[in-house]
Amino acid sequence: MRDFKGKAAFITGGASGIGLGLARAFAEAGMKIALADIEGSALTGAVASLKASGTEAIGIECDVADPASYRRAADRALSAFGKVHLLCNNAGVARTGNIWEIAESDWEWTVGVNLLGMIHGLQIFVPHMKAHGEPSHIVSTSSMAGMRPSIAGGPYTATKYAMVGLSEVLANELAGSNIGVSVFCPNNIRSNMPNNGRNRPVRFGGPIDPAKDPHAAAHIATMSERNRGGMDPLEAGQRVKRGIENDRLFIFSHADERGIIADRFNRILSAFDDVTAFAPATTPRRSATAG
Ligand SMILES: NC(=O)c1ccc[n+]([C@@H]2O[C@H](COP(=O)([O-])OP(=O)(O)OC[C@H]3O[C@@H](n4cnc5c(N)ncnc54)[C@H](O)[C@@H]3O)[C@@H](O)[C@H]2O)c1
Structure with missing residues (x-):
């Protein structure tokens, strides 16, 4: 997809951070924008900022982990814009801690938002894009945590690896069509990610209060410090846009972890040397006369 002007984007987790950076980058390219997000107050501000720069934008409150909520959000975007040409599966959350200590409900929350949220989007929008037949694109925000283990924890790393795998399968399934596929693996982008527990729905345990959860408080302190030095989300959005224009399956934000990823692949390749x-x-053959 190279022509963005007048087309519509549906961006999950679009009220904040990278999602809003994507929205601003695609708005600059002349797209209409639907932001789908669980945080109503942030949505209002985000939509107002897009409209202030002349973009046709709507905000839709939605929980991507809930298929019925996602369906309603998609229907609203389609009734506003008629067609969607760009799907950004971007909403994401993390719960840190050792794999064996993380509550079942937090595993369900992380898998629900990061992985099922992406699947819900694909199940609605791939058939829609195929039906309207115009050049379209699907980009999913994974992470460097989809390329190597992350300090953001087991559920986060597992779902981000899964998003990479799912994108690679999707690219194979859509090969030869006019629907492109990318997976964005950013490293450190300024956002509200460190405090993502603010949006944990009640059915998964409700908002995480760092004052009552020392583990969450420590995570927020460490991640906020790191996040302050992160890339501007608009630049991240512009890098994604360029990746889509060049029909790249993999899009990265930073080059500094290239060596770490090469080491990981080399460790994998050396396991094949072990096979050889x-x-x-x-097994010694038992002699016919033995015993
Ligand atoms: N910021 C980084 O450094 C970084 C690095 C790698 C990957 N990522 C990924 O980028 C994506 C965006 O995160 P961010 O850093 O901009 O954080 P953010 O917290 O600023 O934005 C995430 C958005 O997702 C929304 N959201 C959370 N749960 C939702 C749900 N159930 N349904 C709909 N919306 C929901 C939040 O309200 C928020 O607006 C995530 O998938 C994250 O894993 C971020």
């Missing part, structure tokens, strides 16, 4: 080097011991 290993000669299984041949």
Whole structure:
């Protein structure tokens, strides 16, 4: 997809951080924008800021982990804009802690938002894009945590790896069509991610109060410090836009982890050397006369 002008984007988690950066980058390119987000107050401000710069924008309160809520949000965007050409599966959350200590409900929350949220989007918008037949694109915000283990924890890393795998399968399934597929793997982008527990729905345990959760408080302090030095989300959005124009499956924000990823792949490749080097011991044949 190279022509953005007059087309419509549906961006989950669009009220803040990277989602809003994507919205601003695509608004600059002349797109109409639907922001779908669970945080109503942030949505109001985000939509107002887009409209102030002359963009046709709507905000839709939605929980991407809930398929019925997602369906209603998609219907609203489609009744406002008629067609959607760009889907940004961007909403994401993390719960840190050791794998064996994280509550079942937090596993369900993270998998629900990061992975099922993406799947709900694909199940609605791929058939829609195929039906209208115009050049379209799907970009999903994974993370460097989709490329190597992350300090953001097991549920986050597992879902971000899954988003990469799902995007690679989707690219194969849509090969030869005019629907492009990208997976965005950013590193450190300024956002409200450190305090993402603010948006945990009641069915997964409700908003996380750092004053009552020392683990969450420590996580917010560490991640906020790191996040302050992050990339401007608008620049992240512009990098994604360029990746889509060049039909890139993988889009990165930073080059500084190239060596870490190369080391990981080299460790994987060396496991194949083990396969080649290993000669299984041949089981001695029992003699016919033995015993
Ligand atoms: N900021 C970074 O450094 C960084 C790095 C790698 C990946 N990411 C990924 O980028 C994406 C955006 O995160 P961000 O950093 O901009 O954080 P953010 O908290 O600023 O934005 C995330 C948005 O998702 C929304 N959201 C949360 N749960 C939702 C739900 N159930 N339904 C709909 N919306 C929901 C939030 O309200 C928020 O507006 C996430 O997928 C995150 O994992 C961020």
